[in-house]
Amino acid sequence: MLHGSKHCGVMIVGPAGVGKTALARQVLSQAATTGDRTSWFVGTESARSLPLGAFTGAISQDMCDPLPSVRRLIDSFVAQQHQRRSMIGVDDAHLLDELSAHVLHQLAQARGVRLVVTARAGGAAPDAVTALWKDGLLARLDLEPLSAEATRAFIEQTLGGPVDSRSARRFWKLTGGNALYLQQVLKDQIDGQRLRQVAGVWMWDGDLAVSQSITDMVGSNLDRLPAGPAMVVDLLSQCEPLDVDVLCDLVSREDLEAAETLRVVTVERDGSRLQVRLAHPLYGELRRATAGEMHLSGLRGRLVERLSSNPDDDLRATVRRALLMLGSDLKPDPQLYLDAARAAMTLLDPHAADRFAAAADECGAYEAAPMRAMALLLLGRGEQTETVLAQISSEGRPDAHRWATLRAANLTWMLGRPRDAAVILEQLAAEPESESDRAARLAIQAGVDAVLGRCEAARDNARAAIASGLLPDYHAMIAAVALTMALGALGEVDDLNEVATDAIDRAINSFESSQTRFWYGGVYARACRLTGRIDECVRNAKQLADSARDLPGLAQANLAFLLGHVELVRGAIPEAVGLLHEALAGVETHGGSTGLRPASCFGLAEAHGKLGQAEEAAQALAQARQWVPDDYVYMQTNLSLATGWAMAAGGSLTEAIAAVRAAATEARERHQPTHELACLQAATQWGDTSGAARAAELAAELRLPLADAVARHAAALAANDGAGLLDASSKYQAIGDRVTAADAAAQAAVAFSGSGQGKRGLYAAAVARQLATDCGGICTPALRHPAGQPLTQRQREIVEFVVAGLSNKEIAKRLVMSVRSVEGHLYRACQRVGASSREELAAIVRGGFRG
Structure with a gap:
């Protein structure tokens, strides 16, 4: 040293x-x-x-x-x-x-x-x-306290697996980065079974388990506090921060000064106000865990009475008053509960909103059931929402039309039953409607059309609904979702940014649609990917991530999916895997009946496929198929692409190409040109040369840089044109699609080498290798095909199965040929690449352009 x-x-x-x-x-x-x-x-x-x-x-x-x-x-x-x-x-x-x-x-x-x-x-x-x-x-x-990143790394090392970002932040905030406290609190949560592994991700979503060890370590000085300072700590354990003036109405100033001197509280200046906080977050947790409930209930009641004497400063103040009221010894206040439910939804906490609405319902408040329905809808609890909305719809309320449309929205998006939703909307259309009622119905109808793959109808109905200017906030978001899905599928990008900006700006301050901004973000990211606007996809995701922190429940899961999808699109594949697993864990933990689960699985199948992880890709694909509703036509292209990537990782290139080619035909029949383009792009990445003519037609129709890149890629591959493939790689890089750029460069290296242009082949191979490294070590079929030693199509097909771990007998069965024929092809393939054994051949091909 x-x-x-x-x-x-x-x-x-x-x-x-x-x-x-x-x-x-x-x-x-x-x-x-x-x-x-x-x-x-x-x-x-x-x-x-x-x-x-x-x-x-x-x-x-x-x-x-x-x-x-x-x-x-x-x-x-x-x-x-x-x-x-x-x-x-x-x-x-x-x-x-x-x-x-x-x-x-x-x-x-x-x-x-x-x-x-x-x-x-x-x-x-x-x-x-x-x-x-x-x-x-x-x-x-x-030596400083651990940073948030170091805290997460410590937790993951201890647990031996990834932890979701919200749980990691909770540990960090609770312990202040103190390594000693972190070690003990983490142990307590493990021992108390508060941490559990979901979809491969550790999550802490319950209360805090408090052991005697952490009590002795942190709270020993709390037990020795005089009665006055102890009361200060107890009050702050129920509600912090508190203004000095508020606190001094409940305790003496001398007791507050003593608590500050004893360093159990801190007093900070916020403008003209002095605010009091506990000196350490664990103090509050320890008091809440150890103090008597009768004592704390009385304190909450005193706090509610004092805080109610002044108007709430903001939505958070309303929520905290209502939370205190729920646990106090005071008579319930249904109006406060309803106000707090709206505030909680705006603040992205529908769990709290549901608690408040349920409490108001127990008091017999007329608006409680509709409020609860809205909270359950935002929580993704489709069956419960359907029960409540069906009851509301049968009560003959003057606003029954609105709740019927929300019921249709729930059937469509949460329960996967768009055709049942269409029946409700048809019944509403057959009855007299006001202009606002018609606009609301058209907004939900646009969503049904989008789910069923009717893109032109979705676009037209959504535009008409939005143009009316009469939509409630939730209906406006559904219309924006449908319009964005339709524009993305049709390749119409002129006003896509404007639609996104208006939708997100409106959602941020709305109790009905605040949480849906992250769902919308995922829809918009998909539209950006389909139209090749990857930079815009990244920018919007960052903006949404910055709009809120420490999200609860499904909001965090939707944000994790959005960020994971963006990483997948721009080629940061290992990072995408982590975030998509976090999204899947979130939706499984909170039980939301939404499309988030299959969408996360689609992304995981593609990401694992691009990393060459066949088993993981197959597992994700199996889960996706389990959760895709029969009528979710709009998901069929994603399902086919996920299927193709999983097959490609497992060596079944012929089947992978056939799957996406069939999906391309179906997308064309539904008039979803960008969906068709995505399928042709994937097939070309896997070596298919049959889509060149159709790719050129789509490029002329769509007039998008992405379509031009795919057309150039497909034409160059069909012509075995190394320069054209390298040019396509550059076009993909300009768009931001590094994975396809790597594949095109790898294909260029093979084409150059095959035509005797060794130096250009080495350059293209170096480009492919660098891009593959930048993407986190991807292992796609194109990158597994060694430059300078080209294999025949049949040899390559067989070698892909070898890389996937299949025996010669299994390969023969897959390809309907004899084992001896398989052995002959492998022998000649070994000669071409200089391998002395089947295992060495697999290692050489697996290394490809990454070596």
Whole structure:
């Protein structure tokens, strides 16, 4: 350590619990493994009053007089250094007595040993200890609390698997990045079975499990608080922050000042206001877990009465008053519950909104059932929503038309029954309607049309509904979703940005549609991908991610899907896998009956397929097929592409190409030109040359850079034109599609090599290799096809099965040929690539352009 440095060691400084001791012990442990002599001493409060108290274990019986003991103690350590290199660790040096501190300082000056010292930041320490770093004897290392990223890394290392981002942030906020607290809180949640693994992702979605260990570690000083400061802590444990004026109406100012002096609360200035918070988030958790419910219920009631005397500052204030009311000993306030339900939905918390609406319903509030229906709809609880809406629709309410349209929306999007929804809408159309009623019906009808793949009808009905200017917020979002799906499928991009901006801006401040902005973001990202507007896709996703933090439930799952889809589109494949697994875990945890589950599985099948992970891709595809409703026509292209990528990863290239070619034909029949284009692009990536003519027609029809790139790609592949393939790769890179760019470059390398243009082939291979690396190590069929050693189509097909792990007998069965024929093709393939065995052939092909 510190070889060649002017320092003889290091002083690790930081607040309690950040890992100073662990780091120092690790340094000594590593020194011991190299044969160094190591010694460990600890400063403690109990030994602070004793001369040389920290070094008691190193003092022999004949060292009785303190001053001679100091000299002889120092000499003994220096003598050890002469025998072999030694390192001394001193923990909590700020607690050393003066003589122990003097010994430590003298050892540093003598430079006879190497030192690793820890000290508490901000605490009083002997001058001799402070001088260690001030005089340059030891290098000072300031150890800060763990960052959010480091906290997540620690959790994932401990759990041996990924943790969802919201759970990781919760751990970080709760522990303040304190490594000691984090370790114990994480252990408590594991022991208390609060953490569970869903879809391969660890999630913590319940309350906090509190052990005696964390109570002793963090809350021991809470148990010793006088009654007044303890009351301050208890009030803040139920509601923080609180203004000083509010708090001082409930406790005395002297008690608040005492709590601040005891460092259990902090007082901060926010403009002209003074606000009080608990000094550590765990204080509140501990009090909520250990205090009596009767006591806390009374405190909540007192807080509600005091907070109700002033108007709420914002929506959050309304929500927190209602939450306090729910757990208090006061008489329920149904109007407060209804106001809070609207506020909670605007703040992206439909779980809280459902609680408030249910509480208002228990009080007999007339608007409670519709409010609860809206909350359940946003939670994705389709069956419960259908039950409540069916009841409302039968009550003869004056606004029955609106609730009937919402029922149709729920049937379409949450329950996967668009044809049942169409029946309801037909019945509404047959009755007299106001202009606003008609607009609302057209908005939901547009959604039904979009789901059933009727793109022109979806576009026209959505435009008419939006143009009326009469839509409620939720209906406006459904119309925007339908219009965006239709425009993306039709390749009509002129006003796509405007539709997205209007939809998101309106949703942000709406209690009905605030949460749906993330769902809409995923729909818009898909439209951007279909039309080759990847930069816009990335920009919009970032804007939505920045619009809210720490999202609950399905909102977080939708955001994770959006971000995962964007990473998939731009070619950050491993990152996409992590986010899409998080989205799938979120929807499985919260039980939403939405299209988010199959959409996440589509993305995972494609991502794993691009990484060459056949088994994982097949598993994701199987889940997707399980959750796609029969009438979800709009998902069929995605399902076919996911099927193709899973097949390609498993070596079944012929079947993969056939699947997407059939999907292209179906998309053409439905007049979904960009869906057809996506299928032709995938087939071309897998080596299919039959789509060149149709790709050229689509390029002329759509007039999109993406369509031009696909047409160039398909034509060049059909002509075995290396330069054309390299040009197509550049076009894909300009759009932002790095995966297809890598495939086109790999195909260019093969074409160049086959035509004797070795240098150009090497260049194209280098381009493919770099792009593959940038995409996280993708392993697509094109990248597995070695340049310079081209295989025949049949050989390549058989080798793909070898890479996927199939035996010769299994390959023969798949291709309806004899085992001997398979062996012959493999023998000739080995000769072409210079492999001496089946295994070596697979390794060479698997490496491809990544080697």
